[in-house]
Amino acid sequence: GAVVSQHPSRVICKSGTSVKIECRSLDFQATTMFWYRQFPKQSLMLMATSNEGSKATYEQGVEKDKFLINHASLTLSTLTVTSAHPEDSSFYICSASRLAGGPDEQFFGPGTRLTVL
Amino acid sequence: GQNIDQPTEMTATEGAIVQINCTYQTSGFNGLFWYQQHAGEAPTFLSYNVLDGLEEKGRFSSFLSRSKGYSYLLLKELQMKDSASYLCAVMDSNYQLIWGAGTKLIIKP
Numbered sequence: 001g002a003v004v005s006q007h008p009s010r011v012i013c014k015s016g017t018s019v020k021i022e023c024r025s026l027d028f029q030a031t032t033m034f035w036y037r038q039f040p041k042q043s044l045m046l047m048a049t050s051n052e053g054s055k056a057t058y059e060q061g062v063e064k065d066k067f068l069i070n071h072a073s074l075t076l077s078t079l080t081v082t083s084a085h086p087e088d089s090s091f092y093i094c095s096a097s098r099l100a101g102g103p104d105e106q107f108f109g110p111g112t113r114l115t116v117l
Numbered sequence: 118g119q120n121i122d123q124p125t126e127m128t129a130t131e132g133a134i135v136q137i138n139c140t141y142q143t144s145g146f147n148g149l150f151w152y153q154q155h156a157g158e159a160p161t162f163l164s165y166n167v168l169d170g171l172e173e174k175g176r177f178s179s180f181l182s183r184s185k186g187y188s189y190l191l192l193k194e195l196q197m198k199d200s201a202s203y204l205c206a207v208m209d210s211n212y213q214l215i216w217g218a219g220t221k222l223i224i225k226p
Binding site for chain 1: 158159165204213218219
């Protein structure tokens with residue numbers, strides 16, 4: 001149980017285009033979803049936290065207009081990287097939690113490797 | 118500020134035992150997690166400690182001392198597939214995970 005999927009697993013796009021990444025909880029309702037970014041040989045960096053039906057909470061330094069997050073249902077959250085640039089190339093990972101504001105493990109999706117040319 | 122410290126890299130021999138330490142300073146504490154992450158993959162959950170003591174799960178054990186702000190992950194009977202990064206994360210008073218930078222574990226035959 002507690003499986004999280006992400007799509008696509010890899011994407012290559014041209015500079016200036018937008019890319020949408022989907023995160024789905026397959027067998028549970030994800031009250032809270034998290035979006036992380038990980039650069040090579042670095043730890044996970046939390047970008048934003050989203051609760052179903054409400055606006056995402058972004059971490060300091062993360063541009064909310066550039067990284068659009070939608071958590072429309074208890075099983076789906078999307079991250080859209082708008083006007084992508086080469087420095088946005090990274091490994092984007094989503095995770096989901098069954099609880100909002102409670103001690104529950106986060107179940108991670110397999111990640112999306114974004115390359116912006 | 119909030120801080121999680123763990124060694125950057127460790128090397129061990131197949132079949133041996135290795136202990137990966139993690140010290141933390143956070144605003145509040147609601148548990149400590151250990152995750153395993155293979156290169157190019159997402160993290161997978163290993164353990165969760167919220168009370169002091171040792172939690173054993175097969176070849177992996179995790180220890181917590183809240184008074185010392187200290188945890189360790191113990192891996193026994195090391196296998197080549199255990200080569201990965203091990204991430205320590207603490208859940209603070211806002212139930213937000215604070216992540217360490219990870220310890221890259223290299224297993225040699």
